[in-house]
Amino acid sequence: MLKLDKVSKTYKTGDKALHHACFEVPAGQVVGLIGPSGAGKSTLIRCINRLVEPSSGSIQLGDTELTGLNRRELRRARRRIGMIFQEYALVERLTVMENVLSGRLGYLPAWRSYFRKFTGDDIAQAFSLLDKVGLADYADKRADALSGGQRQRVGIARALEQNPELLLVDEPTASLDPKTSRQIMRLIRSACQERNLPAIINIHDVLLAQQFSDRIIGLRAGEIVFDGPPDALTDDVLTTIYGDEDWTQLRGENGSGDQGEDASGVDLMESA
Amino acid sequence: MNHSSLNPQWHYRTPGQSLLRWLGWFWLVAFTVVCWQIMNENTIWAFVSDAPQQAADIGGRMFPPAWGYINNLWHPLWDTLNIATLGTLLGVLFAIPVAFMAATNTTPSVRFVRPLALLIIVSSRSINSLIWALLLVAIIGPGLLAGIVAIGLRSIGFVAKLLYEAIEEIDEKQVEAIRATGASGAQVIDYAVVPQILPAFWGISVFRWDINIRESTILGLVGAGGLGIQLNASLSTLAWNQVAMIFIVILGTVVISEWVSARVRQAVL
Structure with a gap:
């Protein structure tokens, strides 16, 4: 189980990337972390295994408080946290x-x-x-x-x-085609179910997030503005997370994700 | 008709830039003229006027090369190759840790260790192999060892500089990924850094070996062993046909070393 309490990160440049993030992830739960670019999704994930050093707050994995660990203990803690990267990082x-x-x-x-x-x-x-x-x-x-x-x-x-006891996944599908994206998400999800593994998945594609997560957390400008089940992600909620936009097109009547993406492209042109 | 006055104007350079460029060219021409004058002041034209005869005379004495002299050259040639190869190995051996200390992303301390590593690189690079050899012949005496150490000292800076630049250009995401597994510092270097710089490392080392073969052919001029000793002896006895033979051997060796280094670089990429 993972527990975050008032985790904040302010970069040296003064950018407040994350402000008082609090949530718990029980074993086996797949959390989709959504939000606009620069909302702090990547920072949040990296604070957990301390690739980015959190400025304040507490992060607990099982019985281990991750924030206070020295280098040796941190390496031991990182062994327990698997990470999957955008553009693979092989x-x-x-x-x-x-x-x-x-x-x-x-x-x-x-x-x-x-x-x-x-x-x-x-x-x-x-x-x-x-x-x-x-x-x-x-x-x-x-x-x-x-x-x-x-x-x-x-x-x-x-x-x-x-x-691992926890999976951190950073934009796993960012450079993949829609079909491969789904296969990858399915693979991650089934691995989590099989091993009763909690996971936090950073993802841009709202439809993918809804389809493959048990729970959605929405970040906006470093603050958690939504935390709930995937079907609670209404147009109003999306507007809170991303700002004003005509969301009806996103879901589309045909429901499939590929067309959804196309639709949002058209959408952009219309509003421009 | 009068489109040009209506159409928006666009210039490749602003008037200020054009003026600067014009001044730059003017300065270059003026500088050339001045340099030409200074050069001519110290030239004895009497010597220059018969240059073609002199060149033809030496050329004539060089030809035909003393083919038989090659039997006196095998041993110094072998020495030269050894100086170059062992010197390169020595240089590379010391250059690796220096490069890791100098690269901003692997140095243990940007404040203290990195400047020290950069100092080593600069001092090694600023002194020519021939000067290193002069110093070392005075310190450890004439012979192969002085040559090897001279080549090695010169190579440290060259190899370390190119290698640390390669280290700084690696993809940090791969490093981050390995670090995230809980790997130690040494393991991160072994799994994430080394694989990325290995082609550059081989390329640089072989390139330096290639340069060192050329440099070690002249180290003998100051007594550090190899073909240079023979060259010095032939030059001072005005045995031009022997000099020609030595040139041919040097040319052959350099051609072969270039071929080898080109093949190795092809193989590692």
């Missing part, structure tokens, strides 16, 4: 297998990881994860030889290889 020149196994680095002394001497269990788990994401034959391919969707699958396998 190490391009390493093989798929090395990328997946890098999820175990926190458990391995440096000399063993240098010689790529991972334990048998780690390797077996990596193979079964690759099999699960449909890339069993790609283990020895270099990451830069894969397509976008395949790379993000490797990214998912790397995060799950950590056997």
